[in-house]
Amino acid sequence: MKEEHKEGVQGHEGGAHGHGEKYKFGMVIDLDKCTGCGSCMVACMTENNVPYKKNETNKLDSITWMRVFKATNGKPYPDTDICYFPRPCMHCEGEHGHAPCVSVCPATATDYNYETGIVSQIYTRCFGCRYCMAACPYHARYFNWWDPVWPDDTKESLSPDVSPRMRGVVEKCSFCFHRFQGARDKAYAEGRREITENEYQTACTQACPAGAIVFGDLNNPEHKVHELKQSPHAFRLLERLGTNPKVYYHSTRSWVRRAGDNYLTNERSK
Amino acid sequence: MSLGRRGFLQFCLGAGAGITFSPLPWKLMDDSAIWTQNWPWTPVPPGGEVSIEKTACTLCPGGCGITVRKVKDRAIKIEGMKGHPINDGGVCLLGMSALYKLYGGARIKGPLKRAGKRGEGKWEQIPWNAAIAEISKELNQKRQDGLSHTVASMTGTDRGTVSQLFKRLLAAYGSPNVFTAPSLQDSERLALKLMQGDYASAGYDLENARYVVSFGASIIDGWGSPVRAFRAHTRWAEKAAEGAKLVQVEACLSNTAAKADTWLTIKPGTEAALALGLAHVIIKEKSYNKAFIRDYCLGFEDWQDSGGTVHKGFKQSVLKEYSPDAVSRITGVPADRISVIAREFAQAKGALAVWGRGKGTRPMAVHDIMAIHALNALVANINKPGGVTVLPDVTTVPWPSLVQDDIAKSGTKQPRVDRAGTDAFPLSESLFDQLPKLIKGGTGEYPLSVLLVHGANPYYTEHDRTAVAEALDRIPFIVSFSSRMDETANHADLILPNHTSLERYEDVPTPISSSLPVMSLSRPVVSPQCDTRHVGDSLIAIAKSLDGSVAESFPWDDYESLLKATLGDKWSVLEKEGYWKDEGYTPADWSQAFRNASGKFEFLATTLLAGAKSAKDCLPQYSRAKLKGEEFMYPLILIPCESMRLADGPVANSPLMTKTVADTVLKNDDLCVEVNPKTAIAHGLTDERMALLSTPKGKAKVKIHLFDGIQPGVVAIPTGLGHTAYDDYLKGKGVNSNDLIGMIEDEASGLDIAWGSRASLKSI
Amino acid sequence: MLPFVFEWHWDLGHVVFHGGLWYALSILGIGMTYVSVKTYFDVKRGGH
Amino acid sequence: MDSALIPKGLKRCPFPQFALWIGAWSFIMLWAAIAAVIAWAYGLNTTNLNDYFGFGAWITADLAIIALGAGAFFTGFMRYVLGIDEFKNILNYAVIIGFICYSSALAILALDIGQPLRGWFIFWHANVHSMLTEVAFCISCYFTVLAIEYIPIILENRQLDKVPTLHAFSHNLHHIMAVFAATGAFLSFFHQGSLGGVAGVLFGRPFAFRVHASIWPTTFFLFIFSAIACGPCFTILVTRLTEAITRKKLVARNVILKLATVSGWLLVGYLSVKMLDTLYWAAVTLPKMGVNFFDMYPQAPFNLWILIAELGICGAIPAAILITKKTRENEFLLILAAILNCTGICINRYVMTVQALALPVMPFDKFYNYVPNWIEWITSLAPFAFMAILLSLSYRYLPIFPQEKELNP
């Protein structure tokens, strides 16, 4: 029996124990193009069965895997400027996969997948200690304070690809990992191991009406993100903390780039 | 210790040991954890075969192509259609909300007849044939009484087969009173009629424009066809290195202003003056397109009337009245900046002046639009790449000719109740905003007896909403075709619920502001979830149940066959691709472009000459609409501000959209208004505290949000909230800005041109 | 977690952590067993 | 009524009075139990915790209680490992206090997690790299040790002691108690440390993050240090309070003073190390993250005063009092110092939990504050009621103070 299995997996290039670095999925978000419309948030919430309550104005208990933050340059009228920061989970790599949240989870409910570079969150494993939320400086992790409730027949519009979460667990953006699973299934069915850039795109990327979000394999020179992340105007949020995030931002405005990280008063930003 | 006790102790010890070495405790611990992982009250979405259906979005006039992802029979996700000429894969948050409208709250599950008082929310469920009988009884009665002209309809738009069906029903029945919901289009159509000779909406070649001056149009806050506008903005951002530029003229730092390369802060309502100031510089520096002006324009130079009097043309009038200094005084824009922008505009390739306030639903005066459009004429950016065009309608198969019996003929000959097209307002087409005044004051020719409402929500969307509601409440019989319980449906006497956008066929004509003729097809992607009926089918059924010759104008079996017949050979393309576009379309040559009597672009609107008090009134000009209220009582200016995250039209927000709204806009049920910190100091306001916002039209408790990006002295109020209908996810949240802003009538057209209101804010 | 569970990895972290843990648990276990056994024999011998 | 249970030769109050006293505290326990049931049944939305403050009153209470309970292991450590014999006179009490603190901490942890029925995942699916895992294992193990240490004390009850098996068991347990105490000390050092590690490893939170010395952040050592510096003071406080309530002398003054001296010098040691750590953090760690020291203390209640309160008023002052013979021997100052010392450690645990989360890290993020609601308050304060009840029961029925007879002739 087992011999048969072995034959079946010959030629697999995943590397020993699945630790081969095959893909490194990431995003480049162009803040000059982002209009702050919020479509990415809604696309994400519909794609991932994120519930809603009657009152969602307390943003401290409102689950938005993708959240669009608004930054201002702090200058008075008429020199004021604003910029929107769409913030998914950054899928931090930290040092060798030690993302801030991954190393702290006591029950291994979140891990760093070395094959894709994606930080998972397993709701059925999580027991809701919220240590990962304390660890994440991006507030990308959300707790299910309530049982999810879908009114009327709206349960009908839930996607079977993403498991609805129960109360008492933490959830966050998964880079629409189920889409990767789906794309790979299709590839397998067609006898391929690799998937193409188009086959796996996150819901926010796909929805963004401004085309501000680009998603792909940061390691693959053929993917758009590979080039975009190297722009002199590209930066990451709170890079100095050593979180090593996989979401890059791009802006030609220097104050926006400076707003992406902390700097001492007279320190020069990148 | 007694033996019994010790025995019992031993028994317990044994039991403990036995249980420990049995699966019971361990399996129970494991299974109770697994139970929490599968709580029966956490839904498990069933799986199944996935399919993708192509359709078009009908929730706004944007006309995007969308695809719906389905699992078996359930629609689970809406995405943008790749390759669609309007949105090419992008989709907005309103478009994605169609799922909520399909499955969500406030759906009307079948025909309803009012049981309680109006607006009380008590309904009686009735079968469809009874509902049709109810309305045909009412309409037949009016025909018999010779009052067919007192029946009116109101639709959200006048484009597409459904609104044409309403028009046809009223014409066959015998009433001239066909209303469309007021919007910027009313003035725009009129302005283009005056200057170019066509009642038409402007199409902008945004993608190829390279220097766009937007006079208050919130291009990336939901204006026109929102996704297309976003994509155009992205093009500009990509071409920034090549000099592509957006100049936003606005009093507050909207998202558009923030994304613009230049934010030109201006006193609200003075955009036309700035446009004429720019024209002044361009004319003075002779940097306009001389050949175009000479060969294809009328009224630029001074002219002599038949009586021999010499009148100023556009050139002299602008040179005289709109010097940068004078304009600077009106608008608050520094004179040197006016000159700089004017020079850049004149020199740029693809320089485009865009008008419209907010999403393009808020009104603008005809003369304002003429002033701004004059800039496009100066640089001759009309019917050229990167310019403005007037699109022809997509051709469809004409319907069989209308049959009108005597009642219908005499009914339609009656003057419209809003006086549009009469001597009072000869050029206007539909003046819904006149109704409150006319019905309430009794100055109308006659009272309306029946109102059919489709795709519009006048009880919510109109300025001076209270007066509108009062006026509409006087109409004895209101029929709503809404599929959800909106404010108007809530006040109706009879509801014939339409399918939602994902359950029905509908043609989607060329979207507003498009520069390419496109038609899309909205299709039923799921079977009807409730006992609803396509509004087209309802209309056909009503027509067939009416006396006289009405039924003869409706030879179709149902809406679907009507649509197929109307779309003709385009049907197969639309069925396959979801959209049809006129690939080879090129705008008409200048010699063919202008369909005035003169055949030229008219700076001087000759159509107006006959009725005008002075010839000057026929030129583009700035006249600031006078706001009601005294400055000492209402020292501040209130302007509505729009956002993609809040739908303020007849289609309301879904809960997920409302979820994206910042807590600086809505906090609990309180609406926040934006105020400059300087204003706050001057008026004793504190951030995040409540204040009473008063205007001549009403009062509301609002929360103060201090924001540097708004002009001192101006208060910005978000639109799209303050609903009194729908479900608990929307009802009672915030304030309806339309309650606070009154109507201001444009003398020439009778249209509402209110861009704001005087207001005061007091801390409470 | 025990070494035969697939989530177990033979790395330094697991060895040190579980080493310390089982060391402490063993002391507690052995200690308590010792006390129980000794008590049993004490009582049997002493018979009081 | 219950005189058969009361240790021979000791005087205790009449039973009705005792029952009333226990009843009063039970009322608070009942109240807390109701709060706990509400939180478990309806979920954590019944608290004021939120996504920005995932940790709040409960974690603060946990950290504080465990620091205060450090008297147990440290007194045991001094008695059994260092062989300081006087401490046997207070050790029983210290152990019971520790037992109460640790059991309360476990109960609060069970409340704080979103899925209590899955709480055991922390053991079965342990992530050995997580400080919280270390905490959970060490706390549970050490709680076992405390239970083992508590057993012989219980078995000394007059009636239980009559049973030969139990008597022998107790005797044998006493015999090897040093082994358990040493193991307990080992475990306790680790989990006091790992509790510090919980905050110190958060490299996304500049306020909490500390550089690592070997595999642990400096907070690991600081938490151990601060716990052993304040634990004895808490034992003193509770003992003195018991004496005041029972109107009896229970522990000889020299024992208390010795404990105070130890506590004082440990506090001095702790403060010096903490100062060094804070300086290094302010001068090196923070600037590397692009953060100013003063940005860490932006507004009330998290302005510089909280630092001054923690290290100055509740640090340096009690340390000075405790190490000076003259002030230490002044009863009022001794109690004041003990209170300040315990308060200082509670502030430390509070800032490392709540302030660490309150300060926005993203420059465009907003500062929010957090105030616990009644459910969190009552359950966080319930340990005091639990302590009152269990200490009263132990005091009444068990001979916990070896010196009681000789001090109250």
Place this chain on the structure above:
Amino acid sequence: MSAQDERTKTAGSSAVLLICFLVGLGASLLVGWVIFPALLYSEKEQPIDFSHVVHVDAVGDCEGCHYFRDDGSFSGIPDLSNCAECHEEAQGEDPEELKMIQEYIEPGKEIPWMVYSRQPDCVFFSHAAHVKMGEIECKACHGMIGESEHTDTYEYNILTGYSRNIWGKNISGLTSNTWESMKMGDCGNCHDEHGENNACFVCHK
């Protein structure tokens, strides 16, 4: 009392005590190993008695009914339309066949099969990866179900709702064949053995 009596009494009482202990032990073992599993699991019969043997003979292989869709997803248990392809009209006189036609095919009602191998919602299992890429035989996980002539009684855990086949019929959790249980450990161990990725998101959603 004499010493002899004393001893007898002690011995007698020891025996009684031992019996008490053993009774406790036996009773609890019985509860734990026999009564508890009986209470924990409940039984249901499949709506129709189905013979895999007959169908495999007629169709040829598993994939005839349990096929892959174009997008690589696995169809699982066929739905009514698949059945109706052959069973539009009754094939033979079997009462179960007639029941199927009358109760399901004619009214167009899906047959509510209960799936022995149903995994919880949090599990993502790719048949494509295992069957297409991994070339693992169906029976490696599903056992001899393809050779069944009648449907087994469906047993499910009343607490978790899981099919008993997930944990395995043996309450101890011990198995001797790969298809006897379908717990996470089974997946994880197999992945480990074959050097496949064991990251959480490989199998969870």
